[in-house]
Amino acid sequence: EPEVTQTPSHQVTQMGQEVILRCVPISNHLYFYWYRQILGQKVEFLVSFYNNEISEKSEIFDDQFSVERPDGSNFTLKIRSTKLEDSAMYFCASSTRPGANEKLFFGSGTQLSVL
Amino acid sequence: GDSVTQMEGPVTLSEEAFLTINCTYTATGYPSLFWYVQYPGEGLQLLLKATKADDKGSNKGFEATYRKETTSFHLEKGSVQVSDSAVYFCALILNTGGFKTIFGAGTRLFVKA
Numbered sequence: 014e015p016e017v018t019q020t021p022s023h024q025v026t027q028m029g030q031e032v033i034l035r036c037v038p039i040s041n042h043l044y045f046y047w048y049r050q051i052l053g054q055k056v057e058f059l060v061s062f063y064n065n066e067i068s069e070k071s072e073i074f075d076d077q078f079s080v081e082r083p084d085g086s087n088f089t090l091k092i093r094s095t096k097l098e099d100s101a102m103y104f105c106a107s108s109t110r111p112g113a114n115e116k117l118f119f120g121s122g123t124q125l126s127v128l
Numbered sequence: 129g130d131s132v133t134q135m136e137g138p139v140t141l142s143e144e145a146f147l148t149i150n151c152t153y154t155a156t157g158y159p160s161l162f163w164y165v166q167y168p169g170e171g172l173q174l175l176l177k178a179t180k181a182d183d184k185g186s187n188k189g190f191e192a193t194y195r196k197e198t199t200s201f202h203l204e205k206g207s208v209q210v211s212d213s214a215v216y217f218c219a220l221i222l223n224t225g226g227f228k229t230i231f232g233a234g235t236r237l238f239v240k241a
Contacts, residue, residue, distance in 0.1 A: 017171065019171075044227070046227070048231070050234075053233070054233060055132075055231055055232060055233045055234075056172075056217060056219075056231035056232075056233075056234070057231075058228045058229065058230065061227035061228065063227075068227045069227040069228055071228070104171060104172065106171075106172075111227045112221070116174045116177075117172075117174070117229060118171075119164075119171035119172040119173070120171045121169060121170050121171040122171060
């Protein structure tokens, strides 16, 4: 089965630094997502992206966050100035279309640790 | 707001035991309901889904029935295996063409041989 790949699997950074998390969605998918899970808490929606723009975002996705599809294959999440509370597992996902009947394909996640 | 509540884990069972993981939801409107599974070192994978009341989703011996009257979608399996050890996530998405899947916190299952 096709896969969503994420790099790196682990990222350690100092507070205040910028990080970029990378994802390669499945090649024929059109909708892309970022979710995160703080240890022991719920998987939280951050943002969805379609046709080179943000479709929907949560209240978590503030001005410190941005997403980009710099080329035909990568989908990145940037955190400009990391905070301790940004430490979490970040999951990228993709789908062929949005909506209630659509299956999301997830990557295996990037564990971000902010020190 | 819309939310999903799962039973807390970890759940530890012996092989061939019966499994139930409870899930209830709160939603405005009529959501579709999902169970995702995350095996160690991997991403979340769709396990099963149900899109309307009284639908039963099933896959790999797992089942869940969409109960509108109790706003529940409990996951069951009659006989678990060691290979079922994973984290299970209940989730919903509203039938409005929205982009956002809402997940529960996940329930970790350990199955002992």
